[in-house]
Amino acid sequence: MPVPTFPPFPEDIPTHPLLVIDYELIKAGDKNEINRLWEAGTKLGFWYLKNHGVTEEVNGMFDMGAETMALPFEEKMKFEQGDSGISFGYKALGANAVDASGKKDSVEFINVAKDDALAWPKQARRAYPSTVNARMASTINPFVRKSSEINNTILDVFNDKLGLPAGSLSKRHDIEEYSGSEARITRTPPSLGEKGQLLGSHTDFGSLSFLHNRLGGLQVLVPGAETWQYIKPIPGHAICNVGDAVALFSGGILRSNLHRVVAPPGTQSDLERWSLVFFTRPSNPVILRALVDESPLIAKAVARSPEKNFETGSTSQEWFARRIRNQRLNNRKGPETWLASRGTEVNPEV
Ligand SMILES: O=C(O)CCC(=O)C(=O)O
Numbered sequence: 001m002p003v004p005t006f007p008p009f010p011e012d013i014p015t016h017p018l019l020v021i022d023y024e025l026i027k028a029g030d031k032n033e034i035n036r037l038w039e040a041g042t043k044l045g046f047w048y049l050k051n052h053g054v055t056e057e058v059n060g061m062f063d064m065g066a067e068t069m070a071l072p073f074e075e076k077m078k079f080e081q082g083d084s085g086i087s088f089g090y091k092a093l094g095a096n097a098v099d100a101s102g103k104k105d106s107v108e109f110i111n112v113a114k115d116d117a118l119a120w121p122k123q124a125r126r127a128y129p130s131t132v133n134a135r136m137a138s139t140i141n142p143f144v145r146k147s148s149e150i151n152n153t154i155l156d157v158f159n160d161k162l163g164l165p166a167g168s169l170s171k172r173h174d175i176e177e178y179s180g181s182e183a184r185i186t187r188t189p190p191s192l193g194e195k196g197q198l199l200g201s202h203t204d205f206g207s208l209s210f211l212h213n214r215l216g217g218l219q220v221l222v223p224g225a226e227t228w229q230y231i232k233p234i235p236g237h238a239i240c241n242v243g244d245a246v247a248l249f250s251g252g253i254l255r256s257n258l259h260r261v262v263a264p265p266g267t268q269s270d271l272e273r274w275s276l277v278f279f280t281r282p283s284n285p286v287i288l289r290a291l292v293d294e295s296p297l298i299a300k301a302v303a304r305s306p307e308k309n310f311e312t313g314s315t316s317q318e319w320f321a322r323r324i325r326n327q328r329l330n331n332r333k334g335p336e337t338w339l340a341s342r343g344t345e346v347n348p349e350v
Pocket residue numbers: 186199204211213217218259260261275277
């Protein structure tokens with residue numbers, strides 16, 4: 001399908017600028033670009049990534065999303081993620097809370113496990129709708145492979161800057177090992193000028209997120225600022241951010257920043273909103289904790305923040321399942337369920 005055109009992001013709405021990082025330069029070991037990536041990862045934890053080389057796969061992923069969401073509701077529900085804390089599969093509109101009051105979310109999405117995309121035509125973690133299966137080999141597998149490679153290249157840069165022994169972060173993200181890494185396509189019905197959150201304020205659960213957006217709506221709460229600010233989508237650029245796992249490994253040196261999604265601004269609010277994310281997460285058995293014994297820099301950072309707890313005592317798999325499970329409205333008992341779904345942002349000790 002040709003890439004559709006969209007009404008532009010309004011000129012008169014303030015946006016927060018992000019550093020644009022050139023992936024080709026990062027791969028080539030360009031010192032200046034590496035320093036800029038480090039600045040982006042440590043100050044806000046968000047940046048644009050250009051020349052990432054996945055544009056064709058991104059377009060195919062959006063087609064897969066459109067084909068999947070067009071299936072009858074009963075068909076999609078056969079692949080529903082369930083209430084046990086497993087993220088892979090389909091999530092219907094309104095199945096999750098967006099805040100402590102238990103307000104329903106307004107998005108539907110399909111999550112495809114990295115492990116299934118790589119194992120295809122075998123099944124590793126679960127089954128998917130026919131529209132997903134039809135594009136596993138042609139689109140989803142190359143999207144996941146290329147995105148995982150970008151993930152480990154960026155983690156190697158952070159590894160070096162953090163003074164960790166070579167390969168310390170990337171060995172925790174071995175592509176061959178089962179993890180919660182997944183590709184997600186989200187569809188949001190037109191907002192029609194409505195105010196309010198489509199996806200509540202959160203930090204991402206995992207290591208890095210690679211977001212391919214076409215419409216606005218994503219906002220960040222910049223440290224020290226009092227108001228949320230839009231991040232403007234730029235065609236062909238991914239929006240990347242650091243998640244909780246890497247923030248914890250680094251003793252807080254890398255930043256997992258709060259963000260949320262509100263209605264697309266201006267005339268964009270009359271359209272359906274589609275977004276694609278590749279979320280990377282450490283392998284299932286990896287313990288989420290600051291790597292103080294591997295890097296004096298991380299040990300110093302942790303010592304400087306005695307009020308914070310970087311020892312979660314949780315494996316990557318448990319951390320992830322806890323967050324997914326406690327967002328589900330089916331599991332809700334009260335505001336405490338929402339609180340139990342949170343990450344590094346509200347844990348009073350982190
Ligand atoms: O759709 C977006 O712009 C962001 C989505 C997001 O933050 C998430 O799914 O974690």
